[in-house]
Structure formats: C-alpha cells, structure tokens
Amino acid sequence: MNSLRDEIRFLFSGQGMPYEKVCLMVAAVVCIVLGTMLSSNISHDAKVAVIDLDNSAYSHELTSRIDASEYMEVTTVLNTPVDPTTLFYRDQAVAVVYFPRGLEKDRYTGTASNIGVFYDNTNTAQSSDIKVALNELIGLDNAAAQGDTGSTNDSLSGSVGLADRNLFNPSGSNYNVEVQGFLFFFGSMFFTFATIGMVPRLRLAHQLDKILLEGTPWDILVRLVPYGGCLIVSFVFGMTILRLLGDMTFSGSLLLFLAIQLFYVMTVGTLSTLFGWTAANPGIASSRMILFIPGGFILGGPTGPLSFYPDWVIAISHLFPLTWEYHFVRDIVERGAGFADISKEFGAFLIYMAAILILFCAKFFSARRALLKHRAQEEKHRRDLQQLSLTDGTTMGQTE
Numbered sequence: 184m185n186s187l188r189d190e191i192r193f194l195f196s197g198q199g200m201p202y203e204k205v206c207l208m209v210a211a212v213v214c215i216v217l218g219t220m221l222s223s224n225i226s227h228d229a230k231v232a233v234i235d236l237d238n239s240a241y242s243h244e245l246t247s248r249i250d251a252s253e254y255m256e257v258t259t260v261l262n263t264p265v266d267p268t269t270l271f272y273r274d275q276a277v278a279v280v281y282f283p284r285g286l287e288k289d290r291y292t293g294t295a296s297n298i299g300v301f302y303d304n305t306n307t308a309q310s311s312d313i314k315v316a317l318n319e320l321i322g323l324d325n326a327a328a329q330g331d332t333g334s335t336n337d338s339l340s341g342s343v344g345l346a347d348r349n350l351f352n353p354s355g356s357n358y359n360v361e362v363q364g365f366l367f368f369f370g371s372m373f374f375t376f377a378t379i380g381m382v383p384r385l386r387l388a389h390q391l392d393k394i395l396l397e398g399t400p401w402d403i404l405v406r407l408v409p410y411g412g413c414l415i416v417s418f419v420f421g422m423t424i425l426r427l428l429g430d431m432t433f434s435g436s437l438l439l440f441l442a443i444q445l446f447y448v449m450t451v452g453t454l455s456t457l458f459g460w461t462a463a464n465p466g467i468a469s470s471r472m473i474l475f476i477p478g479g480f481i482l483g484g485p486t487g488p489l490s491f492y493p494d495w496v497i498a499i500s501h502l503f504p505l506t507w508e509y510h511f512v513r514d515i516v517e518r519g520a521g522f523a524d525i526s527k528e529f530g531a532f533l534i535y536m537a538a539i540l541i542l543f544c545a546k547f548f549s550a551r552r553a554l555l556k557h558r559a560q561e562e563k564h565r566r567d568l569q570q571l572s573l574t575d576g577t578t579m580g581q582t583e
Contacts, residue, residue, distance in 0.1 A: 197463060205470050217481065220496045226312040228256035229490035232276040238262050241287035245298075245324070249280065254316040267301040268350060272514050272524045277490050278302050278313050290328065290343055297346040304349040305517050306360055309488030314347070321345055351432070351517045358429035359517060364485025366421045367508055368476075371451055374414045375472045378407055379455040380465025387464060395554050400547040403456060404449070411448035418444060422516075434519030443511050443529070450536045451476075451504045457543050460550075479505025484513065507532050 194203060231249060235242045250257040255278075259270065267279040281299030289296035300317060302310040321343055328342065352359045382403065385391040394402050419441075425431035454475055459468030480486065482500035489497060500506045510528055514520040522529075 197467070201467065201470065205473070209473070220482065220492065226254050226277070226309060226488065226490035227493075229254060229277040229309070229313055230258045230275060231255045231313070232259040232261070232267075232270045232279045233257055233282065234261050234265055234267065234279060235282045236262065236264065236284045237282045237286040239287035241290055242282040245282070245320075246280075248320055249317070252316050252320070254312045268518060269524065271303045271350070271518055272520050273528045274484075274489055274510065274513070276303065277309055277488075278317075280317075286343075293342050295342050295344070297344050300345055300347040302347060302349050304352040304355065305513050306484060306488045307352070307355045309490045310349075312490075317345060351434070354430065356430045356432075358425050358431040360485060362425060362429070363422070363431060363512065363516075364480065364509070366418065366425070367512065368480040368485070368505065370414055370417050370421070371479075371505055371508070372472060372476050374410060374448075374451060375455045375476055376469055377410050378452050379459035379472060380462070380468040381406060381456055382460045383462045383465050383468050392554060395547070395551045400544045403547070404453060404543070407449070407452035407456070411445075411452055414448055415441065415444045433516055435515035436521065439522055440511075440515050443515065446532065446536060447504065447508050447511075450507075450532075450539055453536075453539050453543050454504060457539070457546060460546055475503055476505060479503030479507075479509070482506060483509035485509060501535070504535075507535065 233246050233249070235246065246257055246260060249255050258276065267281065270276050270279050279301040281301070283296065283299070286296055286298070288294075298321070302314070304310065325343055349355075382391065385394065385403075419437075422431065422433065426433060455472075458471045458474060459465075462468035462471065479500065482492065482496060482503070483506040492500075507528075511525065511532075514525050514528070
C-alpha cells in the first residue's frame with residue numbers, strides 16, 4: 184500500500200509525464216477530432232485533370248459528366264499535349280483523363296477508340312472509387328450509343344473504352360506507401376524525443392540562464408545539428424534497405440531529397456525545442472511530442488488517401504511538419520520531380536519554417552526579458568535588505 188500511495192503521489196506531483204491529463208487528451212482527440220476528420224472513407228470530389236485534344240462537343244460533354252460525379256472534380260482542362268506526370272506534382276490531381284483527337288468522330292461512326300486515364304498510384308486506395316465511376320460513365324455512354332439511355336445496360340460493350348495506366352507505383356508495393364510512411368514517422372518521433380527536452384535539461388543544469396544573457400537563439404538551435412545529422416542518415420539508411428531488400432522506387436534526385444531534409448530537420452527541431460521550452464523537466468517535455476508529430480502522419484497521406492479528406496482537413500494538416508515531408512517524398516522520391524516542379528511547395532514550406540523561427544526567437548527574447556526582470560528584482564530586493572540592515576544598525580547605535 185505504501186508503494187501504491189507513493190506512485191499515486193508521484194503521478195500527480197508534476198515531476199513526470201502528466202499521464203492523468205495525457206490519457207484524457209488522447210481519448211478526446213481520437214474520438215472527437217479524428218472521428219470528424221476521418222469520417223469519410225470514399226473519395227469526394229477527387230481532383231481530376233483533363234487533357235482534351237479533341238476539343239469537341241462530345242469531349243466537353245464527357246468532361247461535364249466527370250465533373251458532375253460526386254467522386255470527381257475537374258480542376259484543370261488543357262487542350263495541348265502535356266506530360267501527364269507533371270500534373271500530379273504537389274498532389275494537384277489523382278487522375279488525368281486523356282481525350283485523343285478524333286474521339287467524337289470515332290464515337291458517332293462506331294470506330295473503336297480509347298480514352299486514356301493515368302492514375303496516381305502512390306496510394307493504392309485513392310483511385311479505386313474513381314476507377315469505378317469512370318467505368319460506369321463510359322458504360323452508360325456506350326449503352327446510350329446503342330439506343331438504351333437508361334442505366335440497365337450500362338455494362339454493354341461499345342466503341343469507346345478506357346485505356347488506364349497506374350503511375351509511380353504500378354505494382355502497388357507497400358514499400359512505397361506504408362513502410363516508407365512509418366520510416367519517416369518513427370524517425371521524426373524519436374528525433375523529437377531526443378531534442379524536446381533540451382531546454383529543460385539546460386535549465387536543470389543551470390546553463391540556460393547564461394545562454395539567455397550572453398547568447399542568441401542560434402546557440403540553442405545549433406545543438407540540433409548532431410541529432411539532425413543522425414536523422415538524415417537514418418532516412419537514407421532505411422530507404423537503402425527498402426530499395427535493396429524490397430521493391431521501393433526512387434525516381435528523383437537523392438541530392439535534392441537530402442537538401443530538402445536539411446530544412447525539414449531544422450523545422451522539426453525548432454518546433455521540438457519550442458514545445459518543450461516550458462516543461463519542468465525532460466520527462467514532461469517528451470509527452471508533448473503528440474501535439475505536432477502524429478497529426479502529420481495521420482493526415483499527411485500514408486494512412487489514407489488525401490482524396491478522402493475534406494479541403495479544410497488538408498489545409499489544417501499543413502500545421503504539422505510531417506505533412507510537408509510526405510508531400511516532398513511523394514513528389515521527389517516517387518514521382519521524380521525536380522526542384523522547379525516543387526518550387527511552389529518549397530516556397531510555401533519556407534514561409535512555414537520562417538514563421539516557426541520567428542516564434543522561437545520571440546520565445547527566446549521573451550525568456551531573456553523575464554530573466555533580466557527577475558534578476559533586477561532580486562538585485563533590488565538585495566539592496567533593500569542591505570539598506571534596511573544599515574538603517575537598523577544606525578538606529579541601534581543612536582539608541583546606545
């Protein structure tokens with residue numbers, strides 16, 4: 184019973200992880216917040232790009248039917264030849280529909296023709312609903328061409344067919360999705376565990392005050408360098424294993440990937456030190472990892488297709504650094520994008536990184552001002568005590 188009382192006393196003492204609060208917070212987040220965000224398990228208005236080389240009344244009608252589907256939303260229509268892979272960068276589209284020249288003429292003359300469809304297979308689940316919807320749409324069109332405008336004969340074969348192709352991960356390998364996703368998630372999580380208690384550790388070691396008074400924010404951030412180097416090496420090491428022992432594809436530039444990681448590591452490390460700043464000790468700081476790492480893993484794409492989420496969820500997901508990492512991984516590693524292809528996304532990430540650095544610097548200088556104010560108060564209190572002591576001594580002398 185003494186052991187039980189001691190442990191209960193420690194649990195609520197604030198010296199370790201505040202588990203009594205964390206357990207309730209986790210339950211609330213999972214059941215309320217994530218329950219709302221992940222309520223849909225189908226693609227609603229998934230982004231579809233159309234390359235319409237026929238540019239006819241018939242192709243325009245098909246485009247309108249695609250856009251009218253609850254599963255698809257036509258976001259781009261191009262009338263010139265374009266490499267379809269470039270339309271998938273930055274998750275701009277889930278599928279690209281290609282209408283060839285002469286499509287309308289072939290349809291009304293009964294000549295066999297194919298509509299090309301390119302699917303983004305970086306997540307094998309995101310295109311399943313679109314494939315069904317497009318097949319139904321073409322089936323209904325073929326039935327209408329044979330005189331049946333209803334929906335009972337939508338399985339009839341006709342002159343128009345779909346020629347589809349799965350891009351980026353044609354074999355549907357889990358090495359390119361789930362395993363790779365866990366690699367970046369667990370790597371980032373343990374990097375955070377290693378760095379989030381840095382400021383509390385410096386405070387307990389009586390080093391933080393000296394840094395605040397004599398140093399700059401860089402004197403804290405530079406301490407992230409060895410941890411960040413280890414994280415980048417672990418990413419490359421893990422991907423090498425997946426490439427040699429599995430069938431992971433690496434289509435882009437390794438140097439570009441490594442350059443992006445430098446900015447990603449700095450961003451996660453800065454957030455880590457910022458979230459752990461006010462913790463009483465490193466143990467309490469570690470529990471705060473849940474506030475900014477798992478959200479990117481859940482909403483960044485590896486656990487579920489982005490087409491399953493509402494637009495507001497995708498917007499909120501960019502508050503988590505791991506979301507940006509998954510965007511860059513899909514573009515560089517899986518789709519083979521170059522720097523020019525990701526420049527818009529990278530520019531937005533730099534703004535995100537700058538905002539975090541500004542918050543960190545504001546926290547640093549705020550802590551410096553608080554420390555100077557505290558020391559000034561202590562100095563004033565010491566002088567008051569000295570003055571009081573001198574006054575008491577003078578009074579006693581006069582009394583004698």
